[in-house]
Amino acid sequence: DEPAPHTGEFADPVTGIVVPARLDYVHTPGRAQSAYIKALEERRTVGERCPSCRKVYVPPRGACPTCGVATAEQVEVGPRGTVTTFCIVNIKAAHTANLDIEVPYVYAHIALDGADLALHGRIAGIPYDQVRMGLRVEPVWSEGARHVDHYRPTGEPDADYDTYKELV
Structure with missing residues (x-):
């Protein structure tokens, strides 16, 4: 009653399927992203400047991705x-x-x-x-x-x- 060995080859292999998919997300923006979204309502784009490296990141994240320090200075770009x-x-x-x-x-x-x-x-x-x-x-x-x-x-x-x- 042991299964017979299989070669791994199939006469009619499945090569793909089509299925409906949906991904729903809930996102709560923080202080920096909220300011960014509010500026977009006014058809403006804002970022935040890192106090250490002085780079301006858009959209703002609330912290510099390079230096890791908090950002707060808003800059219109x-x-x-x-x-x-x-x-x-x-x-x-x-x-x-x-x-x-x-x-x-x-x-x-x-x-x-x-x-x-x-x-x-x-x-x-x-x-x-x-x-x-x-x-x-x-x-x-x-x-x-x-x-x-x-x-x-x-x-x-x-x-x-x-x-x-x-x-x-």
Whole structure:
């Protein structure tokens, strides 16, 4: 009654399955993130400066990720910024209210003026194959929303690589 040995090969192997999935999160922002969210309601972006290394982190965390010391000095950054690196997305996102975006599109790291950390954002208003490192961009806010929908070119000359190389 012992099981027969198996070679590990199957006549009709399962190679994948499709199942609905949902992840619900509850997040309680602290002092720093609450100030950040409140500023977004006013279509502003704020970070906090580390009292030790003087770097400005956006979004603020309440402590410097490098030095580990508490931050409290609020600094308004942007609204314009520089594309430090990017990727071209060729896979359509699942349909939701804010992700029904035609492919290909560009998703980039954007160093807002005055910030020492790049944010993620979608680039629009320019053909995907013309997006480049150093491109100067500005936010386009969603109507009635508290977030930037995407960034578009400002028309300014590209930023010199030396001005953003530490953020690549």
